[in-house]
Amino acid sequence: MHPNIWYPFTQAKTSPPPLKVKSARGIWLELEDKRKIMDCISSWWVNLHGHSHPKIAEAIYRQAQELEQVIFAGFTHQPAETLSEQLVKKLPNGLSRVFFSDNGSTAVEVALKMAYQYWVNQNQQRQKFIAFQGAYHGDTFGAMSVGSRSLFSQVFSDMLFKVDFSPFPETYIGDSNIEEKEEVVLTLLKETLERNCQEYAGIIIEPLVQGAGGMRMCRVEFLQKLQQLVKQFDILLIFDEVMTGFGRTGEWFACLKSQVTPDIICLSKGITGGFLPLSVTICTEKIYDTFYSDDPIKTLYHGHSYTANPLGCAAALASLELMVENQVVFNSMAAKHLKYLEVLHGNSKVEKLRVTGTIAAMDIVSTQESGYLNQVSLEVREKALEKGLLLRPLGNVLYIMPPYCITDEELSEVYQGIYSILQSI
Numbered sequence: 001m002h003p004n005i006w007y008p009f010t011q012a013k014t015s016p017p018p019l020k021v022k023s024a025r026g027i028w029l030e031l032e033d034k035r036k037i038m039d040c041i042s043s044w045w046v047n048l049h050g051h052s053h054p055k056i057a058e059a060i061y062r063q064a065q066e067l068e069q070v071i072f073a074g075f076t077h078q079p080a081e082t083l084s085e086q087l088v089k090k091l092p093n094g095l096s097r098v099f100f101s102d103n104g105s106t107a108v109e110v111a112l113k114m115a116y117q118y119w120v121n122q123n124q125q126r127q128k129f130i131a132f133q134g135a136y137h138g139d140t141f142g143a144m145s146v147g148s149r150s151l152f153s154q155v156f157s158d159m160l161f162k163v164d165f166s167p168f169p170e171t172y173i174g175d176s177n178i179e180e181k182e183e184v185v186l187t188l189l190k191e192t193l194e195r196n197c198q199e200y201a202g203i204i205i206e207p208l209v210q211g212a213g214g215m216r217m218c219r220v221e222f223l224q225k226l227q228q229l230v231k232q233f234d235i236l237l238i239f240d241e242v243m244t245g246f247g248r249t250g251e252w253f254a255c256l257k258s259q260v261t262p263d264i265i266c267l268s269k270g271i272t273g274g275f276l277p278l279s280v281t282i283c284t285e286k287i288y289d290t291f292y293s294d295d296p297i298k299t300l301y302h303g304h305s306y307t308a309n310p311l312g313c314a315a316a317l318a319s320l321e322l323m324v325e326n327q328v329v330f331n332s333m334a335a336k337h338l339k340y341l342e343v344l345h346g347n348s349k350v351e352k353l354r355v356t357g358t359i360a361a362m363d364i365v366s367t368q369e370s371g372y373l374n375q376v377s378l379e380v381r382e383k384a385l386e387k388g389l390l391l392r393p394l395g396n397v398l399y400i401m402p403p404y405c406i407t408d409e410e411l412s413e414v415y416q417g418i419y420s421i422l423q424s425i
């Protein structure tokens with residue numbers, strides 16, 4: 001370990017030293033020792049078009065020569081304005097007000113504050129949120145509060161605000177009773193809301209795929225029924241699309257794929273194609289209007305030094321252009337994953353094979369408890385590295401989420417690697 005760096009999610013005492021990356025191009029990372037590693041997880045799910053994409057690099061360079069950063073209160077700039085317009089055009093009708101921040105956790109914090117204050121601004125105190133078991137929304141205190149209680153938040157549990165957690169109706173290929181599972185969840189939610197819907201500011205969900213909680217997937221039909229419920233009881237629906245946004249579910253956004261328009265959506269990760277930290281929280285005019293007032297207390301008093309950083313906005317605009325060019329790739333990746341997963345059906349080492357868009361996942365059968373500390377993760381990581389693959393299972397959940405520039409040959413190589421790793425564990 002470097003003597004001056006404290007690495008994230010890392011127990012320095014027991015972890016192997018990190019690998020030093022010298023450069024990266026397309027799907028390949030090149031290490032200082034000249035080894036080449038294929039980035040099968042888009043570097044924590046941020047990279048969309050491949051590393052060091054010249055179009056995004058060029059856009060950042062051009063922007064840096066013009067305006068690198070400026071205070072975003074009392075001042076504005078073209079890249080932020082254009083980006084807000086382009087995002088609103090791509091999202092379902094109704095999501096129209098864009099609030100900038102700089103990472104997924106802060107996008108969620110802003111969404112929670114917006115939802116909470118939306119009610120306060122209408123003289124209502126709604127102290128609680130509903131979230132889902134298995135959810136992960138980030139590491140700041142608000143985001144941790146609406147995240148499933150886990151190893152990551154355990155130490156801070158007394159500091160987290162009160163949230164009611166609903167089961168999440170996860171599904172997978174060959175799941176025969178998903179309708180019943182969904183019915184149970186929806187009935188429980190309905191009962192909770194019937195008891196006292198006026199306690200709740202909103203409900204937050206990672207639509208279609210729960211990321212860090214283990215790539216757990218749910219159906220479009222569930223989201224549609226959830227929306228009906230939320231409308232019936234008049235609480236706010238927040239979609240955390242920090243991971244699922246920008247093509248990951250096979251469509252531009254999970255909300256478009258499910259044809260469900262939330263009241264608030266959080267976007268980050270892929271927004272800049274994986275080049276720079278940036279995020280947005282986008283809400284409806286109905287929410288914005290409750291903040292629009294002569295009364296200063298109704299203002300959303302939130303912001304960050306690098307809010308709407310022009311370099312990030314320029315990268316995001318270039319990435320959006322690449323998304324349009326590559327739409328067919330993210331639209332069609334699910335079919336490729338499904339083809340490769342066929343080989344694993346009936347394999348006793350894995351279960352719950354599942355695919356949503358560009359994301360494929362499976363649970364490795366293990367005698368140890370499922371969860372982040374399951375040792376199979378380390379074993380797979382090491383074996384993958386020997387094969388030149390960057391895989392980072394979430395406990396015993398092995399998943400692939402490659403950049404969209406992956407070729408068919410490279411994807412085949414990834415799966416060949418996975419088949420042989422599974423045979424050896």
Ligand SMILES: Cc1ncc(COP(=O)(O)O)c(C=O)c1O
Nearest residue numbers: 103104105136137138211242243
């Ligand atoms: C769905 C979701 N929300 C929020 C976050 C937090 O994002 P960040 O790590 O940029 O703070 C993550 C990160 O993995 C995520 O997957």
